[in-house]
Amino acid sequence: MLIFSSSDKGGTGRSVTSCNLAYRLSLLGQDVAYLDFDFGSPTAGAIFEIPTLERGTRNGGLHSYIRGRATEPVRADIRTTTERQVLKERPPGSGKLTLFPGDVGGAEFSLTNEHIKKAAELFQTVEREFDVCIVDLSAGRSSALDMSLQAISPKNRPKKAEAVRWLLFHRWTTQHVIAASGLLLEENGILSCALAAGFARREFLRLVRTIRTAVPDASAFGKKTTAEQDAWLSRSDDILKTLAKSRGLGLDMLAGTTPLEPMLLWREQVIMDVDVKRRLADKATTQAFEELANKLIDDEAWEGFER
Amino acid sequence: MARPVGPSDPGGQRPQVVLGAVTTGLLNTSEPLPLEAARQALALLPGVSPDWHRHPIEQVVSPDIFFGLDCRLAVPPGAGSQPRVIGTARARAVLTAGHILQGSARVEVLLDANRRRLPWAHYAARTGVVEAINRADPADLVTGFLQGAVNSTVLDLGKTGAYVMSLLDRVPQIDRQPRLKTETGRLLWAVHVQDGAEPDSLVELRDDGMLRVRIGTPAELLPQFVEFCEILALHHWLLSALRNAFERSNRRGRRPEGELDPALSYLGHMWNPEAHLPHEMRGLWQRLENEAQLTWEWKSTVTRVRDKVSLLTRKAIEEALHKEVV
Numbered sequence: 207m208l209i210f211s212s213s214d215k216g217g218t219g220r221s222v223t224s225c226n227l228a229y230r231l232s233l234l235g236q237d238v239a240y241l242d243f244d245f246g247s248p249t250a251g252a253i254f255e256i257p258t259l260e261r262g263t264r265n266g267g268l269h270s271y272i273r274g275r276a277t278e279p280v281r282a283d284i285r286t287t288t289e290r291q292v293l294k295e296r297p298p299g300s301g302k303l304t305l306f307p308g309d310v311g312g313a314e315f316s317l318t319n320e321h322i323k324k325a326a327e328l329f330q331t332v333e334r335e336f337d338v339c340i341v342d343l344s345a346g347r348s349s350a351l352d353m354s355l356q357a358i359s360p361k362n363r364p365k366k367a368e369a370v371r372w373l374l375f376h377r378w379t380t381q382h383v384i385a386a387s388g389l390l391l392e393e394n395g396i397l398s399c400a401l402a403a404g405f406a407r408r409e410f411l412r413l414v415r416t417i418r419t420a421v422p423d424a425s426a427f428g429k430k431t432t433a434e435q436d437a438w439l440s441r442s443d444d445i446l447k448t449l450a451k452s453r454g455l456g457l458d459m460l461a462g463t464t465p466l467e468p469m470l471l472w473r474e475q476v477i478m479d480v481d482v483k484r485r486l487a488d489k490a491t492t493q494a495f496e497e498l499a500n501k502l503i504d505d506e507a508w509e510g511f512e513r
Numbered sequence: 514m515a516r517p518v519g520p521s522d523p524g525g526q527r528p529q530v531v532l533g534a535v536t537t538g539l540l541n542t543s544e545p546l547p548l549e550a551a552r553q554a555l556a557l558l559p560g561v562s563p564d565w566h567r568h569p570i571e572q573v574v575s576p577d578i579f580f581g582l583d584c585r586l587a588v589p590p591g592a593g594s595q596p597r598v599i600g601t602a603r604a605r606a607v608l609t610a611g612h613i614l615q616g617s618a619r620v621e622v623l624l625d626a627n628r629r630r631l632p633w634a635h636y637a638a639r640t641g642v643v644e645a646i647n648r649a650d651p652a653d654l655v656t657g658f659l660q661g662a663v664n665s666t667v668l669d670l671g672k673t674g675a676y677v678m679s680l681l682d683r684v685p686q687i688d689r690q691p692r693l694k695t696e697t698g699r700l701l702w703a704v705h706v707q708d709g710a711e712p713d714s715l716v717e718l719r720d721d722g723m724l725r726v727r728i729g730t731p732a733e734l735l736p737q738f739v740e741f742c743e744i745l746a747l748h749h750w751l752l753s754a755l756r757n758a759f760e761r762s763n764r765r766g767r768r769p770e771g772e773l774d775p776a777l778s779y780l781g782h783m784w785n786p787e788a789h790l791p792h793e794m795r796g797l798w799q800r801l802e803n804e805a806q807l808t809w810e811w812k813s814t815v816t817r818v819r820d821k822v823s824l825l826t827r828k829a830i831e832e833a834l835h836k837e838v839v
Contacts (some may be wrong), residue, residue, distance in 0.1 A: 234765055237694060299763065330541070335697070
């Protein structure tokens with residue numbers, strides 16, 4: 207299965223949530239590959255705390271591979287290369303967790319058919335070994351996004367191939383909802399690229415789900431909230447819900463919500479159950495990641511509504 | 514019988530070092546290719562038909578194809594600069610039982626060659642040979658190559674092998690729906706050519722899962738040794754793939770039969786290391802068997818898989834009976 211992670215703005219928590227989902231999926235027994243397609247600033251190495259890959263690799267990462275400068279992309283077993291001791295331990299019944307890093311100093315490129323062919327081949331190779339491949343795209347429109355849509359379009363991907371999911375991450379604020387909706391549905395957005403790549407509108411939108419990230423609750427105001435604060439929050443939430451619905455990002459599109467996690471405000475990292483046990487992280491966070499991970503591999507959850 | 518492997522150096526110079534790699538994986542298809550289809554698929558050069566055997570296990574070997582090279586060879590740290598080599602690598606694809614695909618690549622390294630780069634026609638006439646334009650110690654080249662490529666400027670024949678395998682993905686008979694998740698197997702080998710010596714090999718498996726074979730052998734036995742490495746790579750991959758399927762069948766939230774069924778039907782009948790093993794290499798294989806007991810491990814893993822399938826079947830029958838009673 208291929209899962210693409212996209213977002214309109216930077217700082218939505220797309221990468222950190224994707225890394226956490228990759229980790230959770232591996233705990234669920236899936237063999238997981240994480241493909242860092244954020245060519246301008248690869249970050250997965252830092253999130254998984256792999257010191258040699260903090261800013262990508264110098265030895266032929268995904269960017270070099272796509273551009274034909276490496277015959278095979280570099281890969282790293284996250285559990286054996288991470289610096290984080292507890293992440294090194296592979297629990298029984300869990301699956302592999304492998305990172306395909308980007309390149310140090312990778313950048314945008316102008317897309318050619320050769321790149322699209324390379325990407326399709328890459329997906330094919332990775333899917334032969336792994337149950338789930340998470341492809342983390344950079345924020346906004348990029349060549350990598352265009353290339354991915356072309357590689358998975360019905361023109362290039364056989365109908366019977368494994369499932370594809372497209373995730374759109376946005377924070378739960380007015381600006382982020384408007385921006386995310388714009389990225390998906392407006393002119394030159396993801397949908398119009400998908401149509402240009404050969405998808406039918408309904409067929410593509412069936413693959414798409416949103417993830418609302420870092421959604422705060424009343425506790426963000428502090429330990430004690432006033433009645434006015436509670437009322438304001440509830441009203442604002444309602445306004446956002448209406449906005450999201452009117453912009454095509456309503457509940458029918460929602461895969462899930464992740465709560466505001468203080469740990470992630472300081473450091474983008476994998477939140478493990480042991481962080482909850484040590485009372486550093488919120489249980490709600492790991493629960494949200496686990497629920498999302500379960501949903502990603504549940505075909506029924508993806509059938510959804512006809513739009 | 515060793516397969517013919519084409520002409521070597523017409524100048525009559527003998528290589529001092531030969532380096533090679535074999536990558537092994539499942540053909541990207543739900544069912545094995547029938548022999549006829551396999552012969553068509555492996556005709557990688559127009560007009561040259563592949564070699565093939567029907568018994569005791571179907572095998573098709575593509576004609577040799579060549580890749581131009583101008584790169585450096587790895588040497589161990591502290592052994593001075595990496596020599597630059599120019600020439601061509603020889604590669605072929607091998608398909609066993611219509612389902613297990615291998616990409617096998619190698620270069621013969623001439624050390625006492627020209628000290629500057631010559632026109633390409635010179636190298637094009639010496640297929641499968643690279644010439645070093647700097648001085649180098651053969652032993653360093655063997656050690657350096659077996660370390661594995663540390664960066665993209667040094668020769669990495671494993672990637673050439675993977676590329677040859679990927680050529681088969683473009684064949685129309687490939688439906689891209691294998692029912693088994695498998696990892697690509699990697700083997701690197703290096704020969705220090707020693708005339709008159711008895712072949713003597715050292716096989717090593719390191720943490721990175723890559724097999725490494727080092728051997729001293731006379732030049733005449735090279736083709737047989739290449740086959741030995743291909744057979745070793747195939748069987749090591751079989752073992753890894755079966756173990757991987759068994760391990761995956763124990764994962765959380767998974768139907769074990771979804772892994773075990775394709776593992777048995779794809780791989781169960783494949784073990785036969787001596788099927789195409791050249792006569793001269795039997796001693797090497799026997800020694801490997803004595804030390805690593807590969808065949809024993811295969812048998813016990815197959816038994817384990819079959820036992821698990823039997824137990825699952827019994828459970829399923831009991832559940833069905835129970836339902837009827839209720």
